[in-house]
Amino acid sequence: MDETVDRQWVADLVRATIEEDLAGGVDVTTTATVDPDQVSVAELVARGDGVVAGLEIAELVLRQVAAPDVLEIEYSVRDGASVHAGDVLMTVRGKTRQLLTAERTTLNLLCHLSGVATLTRRWVDTIEGTGAVIRDTRKTMPLLRSLEKYAVRCGGGKNHRMALSDAALIKDNHVIAAGGVAEAFRLVRKAYPDLSIEVEVDSVEDALIAVESGAELILLDNMAVPLLREAVEKVAGRARLEASGGLTLDTARAVAETGVDFLAVGALTHSAPVLDIALDLQEA
Known part of the structure; x- marks a missing residue:
């Protein structure tokens, strides 16, 4: 994100989206199927060609759900990059439960913003x-x-x-x-x-x-x-x-x-x- 985006506002938005998904409870499916100590590596992968936007916001969601545990995150590309189907955008290592709980909120924001960037690039x-x-x-x-x-x-x-x-x-x-x-x-x-x-x-x-x-x-x-x-x-x-x-x-x-x-x-x-x-x- 650049200096025109209010980071505190984005942080508040992220918290609200996570609360919407959890609705004050827990991810019942993940809690039932995944050991609380299990650790996994996950990749955010493009399924189509386009332009990426919102990777830092995706990171905010992942870290918010993971807190207070620490995630290891590695970027393969940055916002504004052109990507192709199969490209890895980001790699994350952390507790499996947390990764899966954060998955949908992360993707809702990242997929939408990347869609806006992709369509804009077509017009440009x-x-x-x-x-x-x-x-x-x-x-x-x-x-x-x-x-x-x-x-x-x-x-x-x-x-x-x-x-x-x-x-x-x-x-x-x-x-x-x-x-x-x-x-x-x-x-x-x-x-x-x-x-x-x-x-x-x-x-x-x-x-x-x-x-x-x-x-x-x-x-x-x-x-x-x-x-x-x-x-x-x-x-x-x-x-x-x-x-x-x-x-x-x-x-x-x-x-x-x-x-x-x-x-x-x-x-x-x-x-x-x-x-x-x-x-x-x-x-x-």
Whole structure:
């Protein structure tokens, strides 16, 4: 994890996920079948090709369940690495009961975050060389935003705002409530003179109104490629432009080649399939 991730918050999240799995009790199957003194080596192994994210979080889960006993952990790769089916990501030695009790929570987080990183890398690779940047959105799972946005970075994407207070995004409902694009921009600028403001528009005309109002970043919502190209031409570099809405991997490159600066992709976090990863005990 990097410095943008609050480690104390992650530690609290890990504790909560473990408590959810144990529900105040014990792992009855593991307790019944495994001697309390048995020690094993386990490997976290990729079952598919992709990009890894969340190995340090996996370690936190394992150590939390193992405490106060000590685990021996060896990393084979680090977050952001491209891996293939069969690659060992991490090797862990510790009490067998603890390894098996921690297995599902460990994999739930690691597989999901690696899935986000893997999908992000596909988008990034698709538009490589165009000059455009893939960005995420706030369409994240509740309470997992910080980690999911970290996974996006592991996949080579960039983050949009983290929370509603980080920057202003004037959307269509704000425009309706305020009485127009120009008035909505004026009100936000008056209330927060130093804050970054992005304006969402669905027409080239409104994009030009936003530029003339002083907007430096404009979100072009659900515009077809010809309209995106027209918006880029008419805005003529006076503001950065972000395409959003209805984007797919099949159309991403065509959108990026219009000259927009960003592609905002909610699917990175709300629709990423997991990267299949397993925890395999090794024979003694």
